[in-house]
Amino acid sequence: MAQLTERLSEKILAHARALPEGVPVTAKGLLHLGNRAAVDQALSRLSKRGSLLRAGRGAYVRSVESRFGKRAPSVEKTVKALAEHRGERVSGSGAMAANALGLTTQVPTRPVYLTSGASRRLWLGQQEVELRHAPNWQLALGNSQPGQVIRALAWLGPEKAEAAVKRLRRSLSDEDRAELARVAGRMPDWLAAVLGRMAHG
Numbered sequence: 735m736a737q738l739t740e741r742l743s744e745k746i747l748a749h750a751r752a753l754p755e756g757v758p759v760t761a762k763g764l765l766h767l768g769n770r771a772a773v774d775q776a777l778s779r780l781s782k783r784g785s786l787l788r789a790g791r792g793a794y795v796r797s798v799e800s801r802f803g804k805r806a807p808s809v810e811k812t813v814k815a816l817a818e819h820r821g822e823r824v825s826g827s828g829a830m831a832a833n834a835l836g837l838t839t840q841v842p843t844r845p846v847y848l849t850s851g852a853s854r855r856l857w858l859g860q861q862e863v864e865l866r867h868a869p870n871w872q873l874a875l876g877n878s879q880p881g882q883v884i885r886a887l888a889w890l891g892p893e894k895a896e897a898a899v900k901r902l903r904r905s906l907s908d909e910d911r912a913e914l915a916r917v918a919g920r921m922p923d924w925l926a927a928v929l930g931r932m933a934h935g
Contacts, residue, residue: 742767742768742772742773742776743776743779743780745767746759746764746767746773746776746777746780746786747780747785747786749764749767750785750786750794750796751796753796754811754815755796755798755807755808755811755812756795756807756808756810756811756812756813756814756815756816757795757815757819758789758793758794758795758812758815758816758819759777759786759793759794759795759796760792760793760794760819761773761774761777761792762792764777777794780794781794784797784804785797787806787807787857787858787859788857789812789816789856789857789858790816790854790855790856790857791854793816793819793856795807795812795858805859806858806859806860806861807858809845809858809861809863812856812858812863813845813847813856813863813865816856817849817851820851822849822850822851823849823850823873823876824847824848824849824850824851824865824873825847825848825872825873825876825877825881825885826845826846826847826848826877826882826885827842827846827847827848827866827885827889828848828872828885828886828887828888828889828890829842829846829889830842830845830846830847831881831882831883831885831886831889832885832886832889832890832898834882835879835882835883835886835902835905836901837886837890837898837901837902844861844862844863844864845861845863845864846863846864846865846866847863847864847865847866848865848866848867848868848872848873848885849865849866849867849868850867850868850870850873851865851867852865852867853865853866853867870920871884871917871920871921871922872884872885872888874917874920874921875913875917878913879905879906879910880906880910880913880914880917883902883906883910883914883932884914884917884921884925884929886898887899887925887928887929888925892924892925892928895924895925895928896928899928899931899932902932903932906932911932911933911934912933914929914932914933915929915930915933915934917929918930918933
């Protein structure tokens with residue numbers, strides 16, 4: 735029995751190694767290798783060994799081998815792959831967007847991503863990652879620069895948004911402005927007004 739479990743573990747590990755960095759390994763995706771109970775047991779064994787990291791409920795990711803030893807896969811790649819696996823849309827939080835756009839020097843203490851799915855936490859080694867459910871309008875335009883502008887302004891709020899707009903105007907292309915004008919009607923009233931002024935100012 736132990737020999738069978740070990741053989742199954744090796745097959746699962748070979749499957750995981752063939753996947754790109756951050757792509758999740760799930761029991762459901764391994765049922766061609768064995769029954770559910772055996773697959774769950776093998777995944778648990780590989781996780782205890784450190785060959786796979788348990789990223790969240792039912793999802794494991796492969797540790798990445800480097801010349802410095804094993805490390806967790808990239809947070810960004812893992813979050814993106816998990817979102818694709820579950821059919822969710824995901825983008826960096828408003829704080830991350832504001833930092834990327836140079837509107838704040840504040841760096842979040844842990845990565846926070848907005849998702850169309852349920853709120854939850856992931857663990858990648860020692861790194862905690864928060865996935866926070868967000869309304870559709872915050873995920874409009876995805877990870878494009880106009881999408882970042884929407885999330886950054888939403889995070890800053892009405893009081894700080896006007897000052898940010900003056901800084902953002904210089905870096906926005908005509909295409910960016912057109913995109914913001916196109917989705918302004920889906921935003922809360924105060925943000926729709928701000929985006930309208932940005933688009934036509």
